[in-house]
Amino acid sequence: MKEIQEILSLAIPQPAMSDQLQLAEQDSVSVPDCLDFTLQRFTYDKPLPVEDVAMVIYQPAKRGQSAAIELRYCVAGSKYCKNPTCTDQLCSEGKKEACNDRVPSVDLITVRFQPAFIQSLQKGTTTFSLFENQSRKPFVKTIQPCTKSKSVLETMVHHDYEGILKNIFLQSRALDLLLYSSDQFMQNDTDERYGCRFLTHLEDREKIENARGILLEQLDSPITIRDLARRVAMNECYLKKGFKAMYGTTIYDYFQKERMEKAKGLLYEKGMSVSEVAMLMGYSCISHFSTAFKKHTGLKPCELLLR
Structure with missing residues (x-):
């Protein structure tokens, strides 16, 4: 199972x-x-x-x-x-x-x-x-x-x-x-x-899966790799290396991708304003949110709303 x-x-x-x-x-x-x-x-x-x-x-x-x-x-x-x-x-x-x-x-x-x-x-x-x-x-x-x-x-x-x-x-x-x-x-x-050799152990793979689950649960609240490693009881180096081996990307890039995908849904499907979405995603500065959003989607948040 x-x-x-x-x-x-x-x-x-x-x-x-x-x-x-x-x-x-x-x-x-x-x-x-x-x-x-x-x-x-x-x-x-x-x-x-x-x-x-x-x-x-x-x-x-x-x-x-x-x-x-x-x-x-x-x-x-x-x-x-x-x-x-x-x-x-x-x-x-x-x-x-x-x-x-x-x-x-x-x-x-x-x-x-x-x-x-x-x-x-x-x-x-x-x-x-x-x-x-x-x-x-x-x-x-x-x-x-x-x-x-x-x-x-x-x-x-x-x-x-x-x-x-x-x-x-x-x-x-x-x-x-x-x-x-x-x-x-x-x-x-x-x-x-x-x-990674240690990934042959199911227990270690489960820890990395748990780490991914934590990231997905709190897309509006960034977490440091140190805190993430502590929560899943795993060495930071092993967590970073194992995460990239299992999911093909770094922890930060994965978090940002999922974060911007959620923001995209709030803007395009829910019809929320840029400022509302930026706040929900944990950004204190709208310009920082706009820059991150464009880097991921190729569009500014306001341009997506016009489509």
């Missing part, structure tokens, strides 16, 4: 929104001596912003056990029909737009390669190792699924194979995912490629 909440917190920025999800379908397949595949599809009725996200989790070999690799994906699925007489395939073949019973979904897909299978892939490779000379270091890497990966995921969700053919199909598709994701997490820079 923690694994689900962990990736959902990345895909759905506002934690309360994930409560709208309703489990509609789940599947679990174990391909002997190869991999374990799980699918959980959630549907929702109200609009829900979902960001496609993936996690690559690597555990190195230890005490006679081979290395293990796990790929987790959370993607916004196609709209599926609630009518039992109307299949997903039927909707996807041109009648989806005309189907009044279709609902949006979120697909959570996990592929865990069994250690023995990873070992078999690396046999006989003397000039190249999947993780080169750093294979003794565990890591967790958050990436954005590429177009090719999302296409593969769609075929893994929708296929007509059963029995041994299903196992063969899932194995081939899973290898495609491993290939495409490796293009993203295997870069020339060692630190970027393997991320």
Whole structure:
């Protein structure tokens, strides 16, 4: 359950929104001596912003056990029909737009390669190792699924194979995912490629998630990194490095982005005045707010109101 909440917190920025999800379908397949595949599809009725996200989790070999690799994906699925007489395939073949019973979904897909299978892939490779000379270091890497990966995921969700053919199909598709994701997490820079070693511990990742939650809860009241680190009981250096590894930006830039997005909504959707929004966002000087807003949106607050 923690694994689900962990990736959902990345895909759905506002934690309360994930409560709208309703489990509609789940599947679990174990391909002997190869991999374990799980699918959980959630549907929702109200609009829900979902960001496609993936996690690559690597555990190195230890005490006679081979290395293990796990790929987790959370993607916004196609709209599926609630009518039992109307299949997903039927909707996807041109009648989806005309189907009044279709609902949006979120697909959570996990592929865990069994250690023995990873070992078999690396046999006989003397000039190249999947993780080169750093294979003794565990890591967790958050990436954005590429177009090719999302296409593969769609075929893994929708296929007509059963029995041994299903196992063969899932194995081939899973290898495609491993290939495409490796293009993203295997870069020339060692630190970027393997991320922060301490992030392999769920407890540390939860602390950084809590820090992000605190930032989102008090967008109108800036907090220092020192106070933020104290509140989540984490070293400042680890917090800054781990935050950037998990969310791809610094704490300050993330806070400013979310802050200006909220301000944008208050101005454009709520129709509030510039001075009112500046005050609500914790700015004592309207000109400072205007400068920060333009840096993020490219427009002055007053220019947005005129649109």
